Amino acid sequence: METRETLVALAEEIGSVFEPLQDALASPKAFSAFMYDLGWDMTQPPQPVQDLSASVTAVLNTIEAGGITGANVAGLMTQITSLITGIKGLSSISSALLPASVDATEFKNEFPGQLMQFLVVEYLLGNQANWGRLMQTIGIIRISYQAAAGKRTGYFKREIAWQDLGNFFNDPTAVFTNAYNWGTSNFKADYFYDTLYNMGSAFGLAVRQEPLHPNVHTILNQGASDPTKIFPLQLKFILLEDNSSSLQYAIGVALYLLPETAGAKPGFAVLPFADGEMEESIDIAENFKLIFDLGLALNPGVGILVRPGDVKILTDMIGAGGAAPPSSLRLKLGIQYAKPGGEPTILLGIADGSRMEIQSFAIKGGAAVASNGKHELLAEAELKGGKIVIKAGEGDSFLKTILGENGIEGNFDLLLGWSSRQGVYFQGSGGLEIALPTHISLGPIEILGLTIGIRPEAGKIPIALGADVKGALGPLTAVVQGIGFKAILTFPPNDSGNLGPVNFSPEFKWPTGVGLSIDGGGFTGGGFLFIDVEKGEYAGGLELEFQSIIALKAIGVLSTKMPDGSDGFSLLIIITAEFVPIQLGFGFTLNGVGGLLGLNRTMELEPLRLGVYDGSVNSILFPKDIVANATRIINDIKRIFPPYEGQFVFGPMAKLGWGTPTLISVELGFLLEVPDPVRMALLGVIRLNLPAEEAAIIYIQINFIATLDFEKKQFTLDASLFNSRILTFALTGDMAIRIYWGDDANFLFTIGGFHPSYTPPPMGLPALKRLALIIFSGNPDLRAESYFALTSNTVQFGAKLSLRATGGPAAIHGYLSLDALIQFNPFKFLVEIGAMLAVSLFGEDMLSVRIRMSLEGPSPWHAWGEARISISFFFFDISVTVSFDVSFGEDRREVLPPVEVFEPLLEAFRKVGNWRAELPAGANLMVSLREIPTEEQADKLILHPFGILEVSQKVAPLNMDINKFGTNAPLEIHRYFQVNSLALGAEIFGQDRLDILKEQFAPAQYREMNDAQKLSSQSFAKFDSGIRIKGSDKLKSSYVAALEVVYEVIYVPEKQERKFWKFITELFAVFLKTNATAKSALAFEPKRPSPLDAPKTKVNVEEFVIANTDTLEAHADDLVFATQAEADAARATLTAKDPALAAKLEVMPKYLMN
Known part of the structure; x- marks a missing residue:
């Protein structure tokens, strides 16, 4: 019987997997959103997909009806099997039923399996969160972002690693390794961090993100190869915790991600922690209690460091470079005096007048035992809830004027202690500050008020006396705030203060501010000064x-x-x-x-x-x-x-x-x-x-x-x-121009932003507001917007008119928009028009009309459009869609005659201006050279002995196939150019003795690109442009030559025989250190890097590879490129030679490879 009941429960849970599919098929809007999450751009479900709705509804209705037993569970399983068969059958859906916005072949190959994976993963993470998050942390469930490609939109891929699941019990580490790239430099640390956080939350643990102790942070990140990949926070899992008034403790374990170092791959550290405080009291007499104070602390400097193939245990990490707080146990016993209900006890004065009062006073004694053997005895006197109140008497009107009606109050806490190791120590909080409005006039000077402040801090008591002074000198008035005197009382050990146990340190108190004003002689104004x-x-x-x-x-x-x-x-x-x-x-x-x-x-x-x-x-x-x-x-x-x-x-x-x-x-x-x-x-x-x-x-x-x-x-x-504004209509809008001519050369101009599909390059652009005229603001809201943008690849412009108005639960909103992308010579354009008007109630559209159209052309013209009317009213939903997709006109694309590329390229290499004799980076001339007349170097290249000989041009990229030259196609035989050697006189430099130089080129000028590629590609990218002779930047010299240095002695005014004396080597070395050359700025700069110097820190530039899509491994070892444009060009060359590779090769950043 139990087996039957288990089977029933299992069948019901399997049926629940399909609930998201039922929600998705409830309306076109829900289906469109559901498919977008899966990376598909579809607004209407194809009929075979819509037919699944009946099967899903049947399964869920059976479950909701209840009454499933071992006798009829087979019927439910049959319904589930039929539904799964229907999903699998989508692999043979007719391509004619699929919209043009998706790739039919890709949809049939991927969607059925993707849908099942999505439903199962969502069920596990949502309905079985404990198991689901645990499986995700282990690596069985995997979620990864897939960037937009082809007709797919960007989406999060959800999958279960079935291929690893079967091997889990044989080699559980393989699952983790494959899921997180464990053991490689590309360890998915962020993803691992997120999965752990979600798992802890799913199991009901308190999970917190907190910074590490600075010393622990330093040790765990020591030797990090890339400081930008250091994690700032640790992930703390609280296993046991209690924050009641008498007992406070927390026990748990923290996890911290370790960066890659020169000798170790990324990993993680497990950091246990435990600390607690307990205060209990027992009534022993009226207003008196016996108090117990217990404290426990586990040194948080203990950690287990896990890296691929290596596990280490570190202790006392907090003690690195200083004293570590050891694990310790502290016990104090004492007596506390306090009235019930927090009623204060008046020590001096009367209840409604000037007084000094406290809420509690305690005396404690005890001991602390530490793991480092540094034990100590303790004694403390603690005062809490202290208050000093100063009020004037009933008949003293003068004091009432000075002190104010409510008098002056100051709150404070105080602790005075003694330790057998530290001596006397002092702690306090709060303070007392008394402001006295004196208004004392001393001729042209008036003392507006005095301030007396006592603010105890850790180990010291500062006492400050400040005055607010106002001075008038004719039309000039000045106010100085807080100027005065300050004394600091400290308590050094061994009674070593200048007053015995107390050290008294007086100092001047700087004013906190100065204000000036003038009004006289025709001058008016003022000023201020802030002082910190x-x-x-x-x-x-x-x-x-x-x-x-x-x-x-x-x-x-x-x-x-x-x-x-x-x-x-x-x-x-x-x-x-x-x-x-x-x-x-x-x-x-x-x-x-x-x-x-x-x-x-x-x-x-x-x-x-x-x-x-x-x-x-x-x-x-x-x-x-x-x-x-x-x-x-x-x-x-x-x-x-x-x-x-x-x-x-x-x-x-x-x-x-x-x-x-x-x-x-x-x-x-x-x-x-x-x-x-x-x-x-x-x-x-x-x-x-x-x-x-x-x-x-x-x-x-x-x-x-x-x-x-x-x-x-x-x-x-x-x-x-x-x-x-114009009248009452607000005007808004932003403009930006960017021109980069360095290594990342680029150009951009925009007024009001960009085409909605365009992602601008990283050029420090803020979020740009459209150029807009706001006709009405608030309710109703009516605005007109426009934009224009120009890049090296495209021209973009557009406009939009939007309306929104609300009244109670009802609202009306709509827009009319135009977006255009234009390409010149050969002329080509794409124009998209959209319009929408909707009436909504309680946030849901009741009636809506939507129109989308696009026109592309010319030669041929391609027009596409869709109009939809939707009516939704609580219990029914009606939607009517009319669409068209037509092409017309002749394909009369003018094919311009191919152009010669070799001759312009050769001419560029002949130009003296493209040859350079540059100094090596960081080198200095050491000497000044005369200016060479222009007529002497008109057709010559002047090469400095230290110079690097190189030549570069910007006519066409080298070492790549080009299928476009400006607006024309190149001659078939002139599509690939390479420099094989360089001859200087009789010496020939082959490719093994040449380095490749790169320059910025606009990819769209040399490769055919569609509109999507133009919008997403870089405006400029680096391609091979020339060569440099290897080793020409090496400094060569002869052997060291010995030189005898002598100096002449001259006597003035008598004429003497000239004598020359040989310089003592040691004395000559001393004089050299103080001469003009040694003191020059150039003398302090290194001329050449020493081979003994530490290697310089370098930032790795992003590289791109051509990888196999099935293995995510490089197609060949030499297919690594500095820019994506170069990689795209190389892939195009490979697929042109072997079209079968088109579906097998993909360009991706190198760091994403296995």
């Missing part, structure tokens, strides 16, 4: 105006400490002057000038560019209301111009206008950073006010910045509409 002595930072600002004629503003930040805490100096100051406009002619005026100076400061270009979008640029260019906006302005300039030793930033500013009164104003600032790197930035703000600034109907503000980075070889331009 601990950080060594001073910041201030000044704003001064003279009779509305001229306004001077200054803001600065002075730091006396560098960001790492070391001593240093850095200054940043901005000064501007705005005045009555000075006429420059043609309606233009000069409204202001200014400048910026940064000493030991650098210029962060990324925050500076972002300042265009968030308005931070306004804190640099002629800032407004400096005193009111002091905090924001100072934070902005500190973030954009941080301290950096040895760097300097400076530049002028100007404010221009046009019209009287000013209708258009332009604020410009040119910034230059030197010496290394050299960077320039031009930032500005353009404002348009029509018809006048006071009553502007049209207000447009454009923030912009252009930067030029010579080190990175990058030019950028960013602009953004900021707080702009």
Whole structure:
């Protein structure tokens, strides 16, 4: 009977596997979302897929009806078998039933198996989470992201490793190894971390992510090959935990992922931990208790390090470089005095007046036993809930005025202890601060108030006396806050203080702030100064105006400490002057000038560019209301111009206008950073006010910045509409230009963003807002948007009109959009139009109309479109779809005549300008050479003895097949070019003596690419372009030559016989160290790397390989390329020779290979 019941339960669980499929087939919307999760772009289920709905419903209805027993379970199993057979039968579905958005062959081969894998994995992870997450951690269940390819969208692949499951009990490590690439440099550490986290949560454990102890972190990551792959957090599994008031403990194990080192592959560390605290008390008399204080701590510096083929146990990791906290047991016994209910006990004073009170007082004694043998005796006196209250008496009006109606209060806790190892120690929290509003006048000086502060800290008691002082001198008024005197009391061991057991250390208390104001003689304004002595930072600002004629503003930040805490100096100051406009002619005026100076400061270009979008640029260019906006302005300039030793930033500013009164104003600032790197930035703000600034109907503000980075070889331009409007309609939009001419050369221009299918290259672009006119904002919301983009491969533009309005639970929303992609010569375009209007109730669409159309052409024309009307009302759902897919017109693609490539290429190699004799990287000339007249080197190449001889061109890539040259096809015999040798006079340099050089080429100019490839490919990629002679950068010299050094002695003024003396070798060596050459900057730079030097750190560049799709192994050892474009070109060459390889070869990053 039990066997029968088990079979029934098993059948019901198997039937539950198909619930997601039933949900997916409930509506076209649900089906489309379900298929998208599987990587298929399908909006309607094909009929054979829809037919599965009946089988799924029958299975689930049988289960939900209940009453399944051993007698009728066979019927349920028959239904399940029939459903599985129907899923398998999808492998023979007619291709005509599948939409054009999927590859029919790929769908039939993959979808049936993929669907079963998906359903089983989702069931295990959702319905049987414990088993499912355990199987995923072991590696039986695997989830991996598959990037979009062909007609497949990106998706997460769910699978069960059936091939490894059968071998699990024979070799369980093989399952883990295959799932996580264990034992390789490509260990899937992130995935392993996530699966462990999910498994712990599934089993109900408390799982936390916490940082490691710094010493443990240092040891576990020592020798990491790639510091960027170091994990910041450990994963802690709490096995036992209790946080009750009397007993607190936590026992568990943590896991930390170990990075790869030079001698070991990635792995993980298991770190056990245990710590606990217990406080119990027993009433022994009224208000008195006997207290027990017990503490246990396991040294967290113990760990088990697991790497492929190696297991180590480390102890005392926390003690590396210092004293480790040992495992210890602590026990204290004592007596506590406290009134019930937390009622305070008044030690001095009266209940409603001035008093000193506490909530509890305890005396404890005990001992601590440590694993390192350092035991100790302890004695402590602890006071909790202390409070000091000072109030004036009922009849003392003077004290009431000074102390205030409610008086002054200060809270504190205090612990005074003694240890046989540490001596006296002191702990405390809270503090007492008394502010006395004195208002004492001493001539031109007024003491506004006094502040007395006592704030105990660990091991010391600082006592501060500060005064707020106001001084007036004619029209100038100054306020100084917190200036005064500070004394620090500490308790050094062995009564070694300057007052016996106490050490008294007085010092000056710097003011926390200074404020100035002036009003007189036509001048008005003010300023401020912030002082932070601990950080060594001073910041201030000044704003001064003279009779509305001229306004001077200054803001600065002075730091006396560098960001790492070391001593240093850095200054940043901005000064501007705005005045009555000075006429420059043609309606233009000069409204202001200014400048910026940064000493030991650098210029962060990324925050500076972002300042265009968030308005931070306004804190640099002629800032407004400096005193009111002091905090924001100072934070902005500190973030954009941080301290950096040895760097300097400076530049002028100007404010221009046009019209009287000013209708258009332009604020410009040119910034230059030197010496290394050299960077320039031009930032500005353009404002348009029509018809006048006071009553502007049209207000447009454009923030912009252009930067030029010579080190990175990058030019950028960013602009953004900021707080702009026409009447009441808001204007928004961003623009960006990127020009890179270094190793990663690229070009990009956009206004309002990009085509929705285009992923821009990583060029420091923020999220760009569309160029938009917001007609209505809020409810209703109506806006018009547009964009235009230009890359080296494409031209993109589009527009969109969107509407949304709500009223209670009902809403209406819709859009009309156009997106276009254009290619010139040969002319080709793709235009997509979309429209939608829907009425929804409670968030669900009740009525919707959707239209999608695309037109591609010409020669031939291809038009595709779909219109759908859907009506959904609670219990019914009606959808009508009309579509068309037609092609018309003749395929009259003009085939331009093939062009000659060899002659332009040969001509490029003949040009003297393409031959270079460069100095080796890091080498110095050591000597100055005369300028060679232009006529002497017109047709000659001047080669320095240290020079590297190389030649490179940009006509066509070398060592690859090209099937396109600009807009034409190349001659058939001129599609592959290679340099086999180089002849210099009688010497021949073969390929074994030549290095390959690379230059940036636009792939679309040399290879046929479809629209999807153009959108996703790099605008420029490196291809072989020339050669360099190997070894020409080696410094060659003769043997060491001995030289006898002599010096002449001359007596002045008497004429003597000239005598020459031989220099003593040791003395000559001493003099050499102090001569001009030895002190020059060049003398400190290494001329050549020493073979004994440590190897330099190098960042590995991403490489691409041509791999077999079935094994994910390289098709051949030499098919490794520096760029994806080169790999794509090589794959095209291979498949052209053997078309059967097209489905077997794939280009992938090298780090993804097995």
